[in-house]
Amino acid sequence: MAMHSMLSYDNPLFGKFAFYSGVVIGKTLLMSALTVRQRLTYKIFANPEDVEGLGGKEPTVSDQRVERVRRCHQNDIENVLPFVLVGSFYIVTDPDPWWATLLFRVFALSRCLHTVCYMVPIPQPSRFMSCLTGWGITAFMAVAVIRAGRP
Amino acid sequence: MAMHSMLSYDNPLFGKFAFYSGVVIGKTLLMSALTVRQRLTYKIFANPEDVEGLGGKEPTVSDQRVERVRRCHQNDIENVLPFVLVGSFYIVTDPDPWWATLLFRVFALSRCLHTVCYMVPIPQPSRFMSCLTGWGITAFMAVAVIRAGRP
Amino acid sequence: MAMHSMLSYDNPLFGKFAFYSGVVIGKTLLMSALTVRQRLTYKIFANPEDVEGLGGKEPTVSDQRVERVRRCHQNDIENVLPFVLVGSFYIVTDPDPWWATLLFRVFALSRCLHTVCYMVPIPQPSRFMSCLTGWGITAFMAVAVIRAGRP
Numbered sequence: 001m002a003m004h005s006m007l008s009y010d011n012p013l014f015g016k017f018a019f020y021s022g023v024v025i026g027k028t029l030l031m032s033a034l035t036v037r038q039r040l041t042y043k044i045f046a047n048p049e050d051v052e053g054l055g056g057k058e059p060t061v062s063d064q065r066v067e068r069v070r071r072c073h074q075n076d077i078e079n080v081l082p083f084v085l086v087g088s089f090y091i092v093t094d095p096d097p098w099w100a101t102l103l104f105r106v107f108a109l110s111r112c113l114h115t116v117c118y119m120v121p122i123p124q125p126s127r128f129m130s131c132l133t134g135w136g137i138t139a140f141m142a143v144a145v146i147r148a149g150r151p
Numbered sequence: 152m153a154m155h156s157m158l159s160y161d162n163p164l165f166g167k168f169a170f171y172s173g174v175v176i177g178k179t180l181l182m183s184a185l186t187v188r189q190r191l192t193y194k195i196f197a198n199p200e201d202v203e204g205l206g207g208k209e210p211t212v213s214d215q216r217v218e219r220v221r222r223c224h225q226n227d228i229e230n231v232l233p234f235v236l237v238g239s240f241y242i243v244t245d246p247d248p249w250w251a252t253l254l255f256r257v258f259a260l261s262r263c264l265h266t267v268c269y270m271v272p273i274p275q276p277s278r279f280m281s282c283l284t285g286w287g288i289t290a291f292m293a294v295a296v297i298r299a300g301r302p
Numbered sequence: 303m304a305m306h307s308m309l310s311y312d313n314p315l316f317g318k319f320a321f322y323s324g325v326v327i328g329k330t331l332l333m334s335a336l337t338v339r340q341r342l343t344y345k346i347f348a349n350p351e352d353v354e355g356l357g358g359k360e361p362t363v364s365d366q367r368v369e370r371v372r373r374c375h376q377n378d379i380e381n382v383l384p385f386v387l388v389g390s391f392y393i394v395t396d397p398d399p400w401w402a403t404l405l406f407r408v409f410a411l412s413r414c415l416h417t418v419c420y421m422v423p424i425p426q427p428s429r430f431m432s433c434l435t436g437w438g439i440t441a442f443m444a445v446a447v448i449r450a451g452r453p
Contacts, residue, residue, distance in 0.1 A: 005156040005158065005159060005307040005308075005309065006156075006158075006159060007156065007158055007159075007307065007308075007309055007394065008307060008308060008309075008394055009394065009395075009450070009451070014394075014451075015450070015451040016451065017451075018391040018394070018447050018450065018451035019447070019448055019451035019452050021387070021388075021391060021447070022388065022391065022444045022445075022447035022448035022451065023448060025384050025387060025388050025440075025444055026441065026444040026445070026448065028384060029384060029437065029440060029441050029444065032380060032381075032437060033437075036430075046373060047370065047373075047423065049423045049424075049425055049426055049429075050426055052425065052426070053425055053426030053427060054426060054427075061369075067212075068198065071197060071198070073380065077228060077379060077380060077383075078183060078224065078228060079183075081228075081232055081383055081384070081387065082176050082179060082180060082232070084387050085172070085176060085232065085235050085236070085387070086172075086173065086176055088239075088390075089169040089172060089173065092158065092159055092160065092165075092169070093160075121198065121200045122200075123200055123203065123204055124200055124201055124203070124204030124205055125204060125205075127200075128187075135180065135183060135184075138176075138180060139177065139180050142173045142176055142177040142180065143173075143177070145169050145170070145172070145173035146170055146173035146174060146177065148160070148166070148169065149160070149165075149166040149167065149168075149169035149170035149173065150170050156307040156309065156310060157307075157309075157310060158307065158309055158310075218363075219349065222348060222349075228379060229334060229375065229379060230334075232379075232383055233327050233330060233331060233383070236323070236327060236383065236386050236387070237323075237324065237327055239390075240320040240323060240324065243309065243310055243311065243316075243320070244311075272349065272351045273351075274351055274354065274355055275351055275352055275354070275355030275356055276355060276356075278351075279338075286331065286334060286335075289327075289331060290328065290331050293324045293327055293328040293331065294324075294328070296320050296321070296323070296324035297321055297324035297325060297328065299311070299317070299320065300311070300316075300317040300318065300319075300320035300321035300324065301321050
């Protein structure tokens with residue numbers, strides 16, 4: 001019988017997972033700040049009351065200086081949040097710590113690279129490859145969780 | 152005093168929840184793959200550097216062969232991720248295992264049906280009903296969590 | 303050695319976190335219901351099969367009576383889900399319960415205010431300030447989690 005939870009700092013792997021999860025969610029939060037910066041710099045808003053209060057022309061959701069940041073943010077939402085959810089189950093399956101830590105590190109790195117590729121932008125397929133790397137890691141962990149818990 | 156965590160495989164309900172969560176998050180991840188397939192097949196991209204590197208006409212976010220998949224993906228984001236989050240709290244409330252397992256199974260089934268309804272597409276209100284089923288299960292669990300934890 | 307998990311109702315802070323998480327995720331779920339109400343009231347749909355089955359004109363994703371609700375929902379997705387994920391790690395770091403409870407309460411309040419500001423709408427910068435408050439709390443917790451778990 002386990003005398004402590006896998007989901008506590010008693011489990012060294014939990015601390016690492018929490019660290020890298022904090023990093024990638026923190027990075028995701030920064031996309032909101034970047035969107036706000038773009039909106040205020042270029043006076044691009046989606047709602048009439050924003051234009052009224054903060055200046056700018058007609059409300060729009062098609063200015064690429066803002067939409068590019070929003071697409072990058074959405075990609076984080078679609079990839080980072082599933083990673084943290086699946087990873088939480090994955091560490092409870094008691095995986096090999098060395099391998100699991102490698103997965104967490106490469107995921108965090110791939111998401112940071114994805115943002116750099118999107119924001120610079122760096123020619124394709126750099127962004128695609130960085131996204132695929134993170135996606136593959138989450139998919140791998142999802143399969144491990146499904147196999148560990150099948151009824 | 153609980154000698155083991157509710158959030159471990161010592162709790163049979165956790166294993167079931169992890170399994171069905173893995174299934175629905177895995178299904179959500181597949182929407183990214185389907186979006187990529189549509190983009191590459193029809194050469195529909197949202198960014199100039201994608202068109203440059205991978206071919207196609209002007210960047211666009213209004214081609215329905217891609218946008219339909221993206222809307223289905225977004226519906227997963229809006230329903231699957233809250234289910235996994237709320238469900239994690241719900242199993243800690245120590246619910247009746249038979250009932251909880253039924254909820255998890257019906258949720259997973261309803262989300263798979265939702266995707267089939269959206270992608271075929273099957274006439275309404277089939278997609279609406281499958282979405283409503285999953286939504287109702289998450290809402291039910293949210294109420295249970297709120298009642299269990301109210302200060 | 304901890305004899306019980308931080309992620310159980312044995313930990314009073316967990317109960318509070320579960321309660322406020324249930325509230326903000328429940329609020330997020332209500333945005334789906336509000337979107338459906340707007341779509342059915344004004345007969346505004348995004349897919350041809352919806353128009354066919356439920357009436358209305360051409361499919362569109364630019365009617366502001368629907369899009370405004372969807373933007374508010376998206377803002378919840380971008381802020382509420384990261385809060386619940388980061389908060390789950392944060393309570394495992396064993397924070398001061400009084401301070402942590404305050405953060406959870408202010409977050410829940412700020413998100414409810416955000417929705418009110420968006421739906422009325424109330425002139426800016428009210429919506430911006432309510433969003434910033436919640437964002438700052440999640441960012442604060444993310445930093446605490448990163449600091450607690452750094453390898």
